Amino acid sequence: xxxxxxxxxxxxxxxxxxxxxxxxxxxxxxxxxxxxxxxxxxxxxxxxxxxxxxxxxxxxxxxxxxxxxxxxxxxxxxxxxxxxxxxxxxxxxxxxxxxxxxxxxxxxxxxxxxxxxxxxxxxxxxxxxxxxxxxxxxxxxxxxxxxxxxxxxxxxxxxxxxxxxxxxxxxxxxxxxxxxxxx
Numbered sequence: 001x002x003x004x005x006x007x008x009x010x011x012x013x014x015x016x017x018x019x020x021x022x023x024x025x026x027x028x029x030x031x032x033x034x035x036x037x038x039x040x041x042x043x044x045x046x047x048x049x050x051x052x053x054x055x056x057x058x059x060x061x062x063x064x065x066x067x068x069x070x071x072x073x074x075x076x077x078x079x080x081x082x083x084x085x086x087x088x089x090x091x092x093x094x095x096x097x098x099x100x101x102x103x104x105x106x107x108x109x110x111x112x113x114x115x116x117x118x119x120x121x122x123x124x125x126x127x128x129x130x131x132x133x134x135x136x137x138x139x140x141x142x143x144x145x146x147x148x149x150x151x152x153x154x155x156x157x158x159x160x161x162x163x164x165x166x167x168x169x170x171x172x173x174x175x176x177x178x179x180x181x182x183x
Contacts, residue, residue: 113176118168
């Protein structure tokens, strides 16, 4: 694949990620600023910086959402500093607390959705054993009796289940994150 083609693919992926995050990014920024117009201005500045720095984004080091929110947070603080004389203005400390809570609020639900996607992809016999172990919290011996298999076989199956889940979770998380923010 030529370098030009690789750059084109990267730009397409970046543009898709940027488009998908516009509404949640605006909501995040607006939760930190008192006026809609200010939030729109900061969103535009954030988008500009994201585009300028798109080569710096590495999906292996973190999620696009986290990277975009971090840049947005800095733009909110820069906006606040520039408009510090306004009567309605949050402190930097409050802005940081609100920003952290906004990001932390989404994460558990996205993680649960990703994990459920991976459980659904398990073969039927593995799904049954996983449910007995992780949802019903049965012991290895109890599972062995339920599925009529030796404890060693159940243990080996659980190891394969963990490997399958680990192999699946990264892609499922990205998919669950996209679904969450496109609601």
